[in-house]
Amino acid sequence: MIESIDVKLKHVCTMLGVSRPELCAKAQVNYKTLAQAMSRNSKVSSETLDEICEAWNIPRDYFSKYTPILRVAPGPNDDPPARAAAYSEDLAAQRAHLEIIRSRGRVGTIDFINWVQNGGSEIVDFETLRGTVDLFYPMRVTDSTPLPYRIGLRSLSTEYFELKCEEHYIKRVMSFDRKLLENVKEAHIQASYRPYHVSDVTISVMINGKRVEENYRRTIAKVPSKNGPLVTAVHAELIPTPCLRIAGMPNLSPTGQ
Structure with a gap:
């Protein structure tokens, strides 16, 4: 029927x-x-x-x-x-x-990397990605945290950090401990020197009085946005348990040409 x-x-x-x-x-x-x-x-x-x-x-x-x-x-x-x-x-x-x-219909790490490797595409041209990735302005060494360009409505960070908007992202992330903030900053800077950067991350933070502890795989890549600035796209997915975790995932983070 x-x-x-x-x-x-x-x-x-x-x-x-x-x-x-x-x-x-x-x-x-x-x-x-x-x-x-x-x-x-x-x-x-x-x-x-x-x-x-x-x-x-x-x-x-x-x-x-x-x-x-x-x-x-x-x-x-x-x-x-x-x-x-x-x-x-x-x-x-x-x-x-x-x-x-x-x-x-979820977009996985390999799906995201395959799209990045196609080259020359714009973020809006890949409809499957819409809402599943977070977009940021390119991070400078002097920045304390990435500045969001657009937070995906169905991204992992929106789901687990209970984000409501771009301003809310900044407030939420700035409440994290210094070590985690440095990890985020370093990953964004690393991504600026190569086509994309993949790393496995363990997070343990308090969100609205609840402890959130997860292992996830983060992929960061620079992408052009249509009629807009060059942005940094961040895709994340939970790592199944048990799963082999490789710190830094060097085999998936190629050097720049």
């Missing part, structure tokens, strides 16, 4: 625990326009769906007519506890399905 966009939007709201107006507000989409389009069985524009997916980290493939919704339905004779259990299982199944679609 092919589910309509209307039905899928209802499922998204249920999974996220938000109302349709709240869904639209965060995506800066006009709720009345969307509601009218759905009530008339009109086609919801691709731009509208893109805005919702970008704001809520929903895989664009979720709204494809070829992507079914997995359901766990209660039996017709189930009592209230059984129906409640079926509802919980249904919600869990939908969330798991969404995560499978999301992980299928």
Whole structure:
């Protein structure tokens, strides 16, 4: 069965625990326009769906007519506890399905390096990267921390550091210990001398009263932005455990030509 966009939007709201107006507000989409389009069985524009997916980290493939919704339905004779259990299982199944679609579309380190090695591309030309990397102004030796040009809405730093905007990034990062700040600065400077720089990083910081401890692989590269300045793109992904960690990853960080 092919589910309509209307039905899928209802499922998204249920999974996220938000109302349709709240869904639209965060995506800066006009709720009345969307509601009218759905009530008339009109086609919801691709731009509208893109805005919702970008704001809520929903895989664009979720709204494809070829992507079914997995359901766990209660039996017709189930009592209230059984129906409640079926509802919980249904919600869990939908969330798991969404995560499978999301992980299928994630950009990995090799994907990012392959794009960098293509050469001559602009950051906006690689649509798969949109929102998954953080962009910074080139770092100078006198800078204490990288200055963000644009923080990706679905980047690892946004997810784990709970970032809200570029100014928030600066405040958050400046609260980290000096050793970690020096590591970030050194990586950005190293990236300015070569096509890209890859390193494995261990982080242990407090974010909103919670301890965040992760191992991740960071790739930094200089890239031209369309009609804008030369920027530094930073891609990061968690390192699976167990996984061989190679400090500095010298075999993946070529010297400049």
